[in-house]
Amino acid sequence: MKCFNHHTNDAVGICVICGRSLCSDCVAEVNHSVVCRNRCEECKLQIDRSNLSNLTVMNRFASVYGITALIYLLIGMVLLIAGFTFRSIMGIFIIIPLGIIFLISSILQYAAAKKFANNG
Ligand SMILES: [Zn+2]
Numbered sequence: 352m353k354c355f356n357h358h359t360n361d362a363v364g365i366c367v368i369c370g371r372s373l374c375s376d377c378v379a380e381v382n383h384s385v386v387c388r389n390r391c392e393e394c395k396l397q398i399d400r401s402n403l404s405n406l407t408v409m410n411r412f413a414s415v416y417g418i419t420a421l422i423y424l425l426i427g428m429v430l431l432i433a434g435f436t437f438r439s440i441m442g443i444f445i446i447i448p449l450g451i452i453f454l455i456s457s458i459l460q461y462a463a464a465k466k467f468a469n470n471g
């Protein structure tokens with residue numbers, strides 16, 4: 352394989368941005384990736400920067416879901432305790448089922464938070 356710019360030079364790498372084959376004169380390295388010198392360097396830097404901010408958003412998502420899970424868990428437990436303490440019709444048919452719904456939501460939120468955290 353020959354360099355895209357210099358047809359007599361052998362290519363030593365392929366640009367991760369534009370896919371052109373590059374010789375040792377045309378190659379540049381940005382964050383451990385091969386890119387075109389003076390052509391795709393800035394582009395690669397911008398992509399890496401946006402990837403990094405995506406990661407931050409993911410982590411923020413994870414912590415928000417984590418906090419929501421904790422709040423739901425607390426509400427669910429309070430409702431269950433209240434339901435079992437006041438064993439009225441309302442307690443059994445409204446407060447306890449509501450508590451169970453909150454506990455299930457808490458588990459789902461926690462699972463979602465874990466999923467986001469794993470992506471990061
Ligand atoms: Zn390139």
Ligand SMILES: [Zn+2]
Nearest residue numbers: 354357374377
């Ligand atoms: Zn070249």
